[in-house]
Amino acid sequence: MRALEPVADGVLVATSRTMSTTSTVVVHDERALLVDPAWQPDELAGLAAELAGRRWTVVAGFATHAHHDHLLWHPGFGGAPRFASPRTARLAADDRATLVAELGDFPEDLVDLVGRVSPVDTIPPEHLPGIDVELVVHDAHAPGHTALWLPRSRVLVVGDMLSDLELPLPFDPDDLPAYLAGLDTLAPYVARAAVLVPGHGTPTRDPMARLEADRRYLSAVAAGRTPSDPRLSTPDMQETHRRIVAMASPSSTSSTP
Numbered sequence: 001m002r003a004l005e006p007v008a009d010g011v012l013v014a015t016s017r018t019m020s021t022t023s024t025v026v027v028h029d030e031r032a033l034l035v036d037p038a039w040q041p042d043e044l045a046g047l048a049a050e051l052a053g054r055r056w057t058v059v060a061g062f063a064t065h066a067h068h069d070h071l072l073w074h075p076g077f078g079g080a081p082r083f084a085s086p087r088t089a090r091l092a093a094d095d096r097a098t099l100v101a102e103l104g105d106f107p108e109d110l111v112d113l114v115g116r117v118s119p120v121d122t123i124p125p126e127h128l129p130g131i132d133v134e135l136v137v138h139d140a141h142a143p144g145h146t147a148l149w150l151p152r153s154r155v156l157v158v159g160d161m162l163s164d165l166e167l168p169l170p171f172d173p174d175d176l177p178a179y180l181a182g183l184d185t186l187a188p189y190v191a192r193a194a195v196l197v198p199g200h201g202t203p204t205r206d207p208m209a210r211l212e213a214d215r216r217y218l219s220a221v222a223a224g225r226t227p228s229d230p231r232l233s234t235p236d237m238q239e240t241h242r243r244i245v246a247m248a249s250p251s252s253t254s255s256t257p
């Protein structure tokens with residue numbers, strides 16, 4: 001079994017020991033939408049056991065973007081349809097071999113299930129009785145990256161954006177303007193949200209603080225200042241910061257003499 005922490009009425013989150021990756025369950029009348037279940041095989045099995053123990057049936061899955069840690073599934077979740085934005089679904093199919101390789105040593109039965117998502121602009125309501133979901137699609141962090149807005153509970157499941165652990169990651173492809181546009185797309189939802197669930201890190205009841213932190217960080221980098229940001233304390237994020245500074249530097253776009 002695996003701990004599922006409620007973050008709002010009908011919304012629960014499990015957090016992986018790997019990169020604090022979150023799995024989100026949205027449930028109504030014992031029927032569940034499962035978003036980005038992750039990560040390690042024992043954790044996926046534990047989540048399946050937890051759902052079964054609660055007698056919840058997974059009626060749909062959703063992948064927020066086409067990165068290897070967001071395209072996972074487990075036989076214990078059953079054969080419900082899995083969805084993603086059209087660009088995410090296309091990338092998940094086209095890049096499947098690379099995405100599977102990035103998982104490293106992974107059980108064959110789980111590899112078979114990686115990235116088996118169908119493209120949708122909205123999740124067909126017949127798959128989600130009693131659950132309202134609006135998909136918010138943009139191209140920050142990954143093409144076709146999708147946040148899920150749950151208006152009834154005012155929860156924003158935001159994928160790999162607005163994390164308390166990770167800096168902005170505008171690397172797929174390297175594109176700061178697309179990242180800033182993605183933040184703008186999310187902003188009105190963040191403003192209305194009571195709870196925000198990031199793909200890696202800690203859910204928060206102060207969603208706007210996450211948006212402001214990312215904008216503050218990116219503004220400082222654009223102005224050539226060193227941001228004061230607690231996320232810079234880990235070696236991984238220091239390397240990420242160096243990449244972003246290089247992207248934002250005017251010399252990165254000028255030709256070599």
Ligand SMILES: [Zn+2]
Nearest residue numbers: 065067141160
């Ligand atoms: Zn990602």
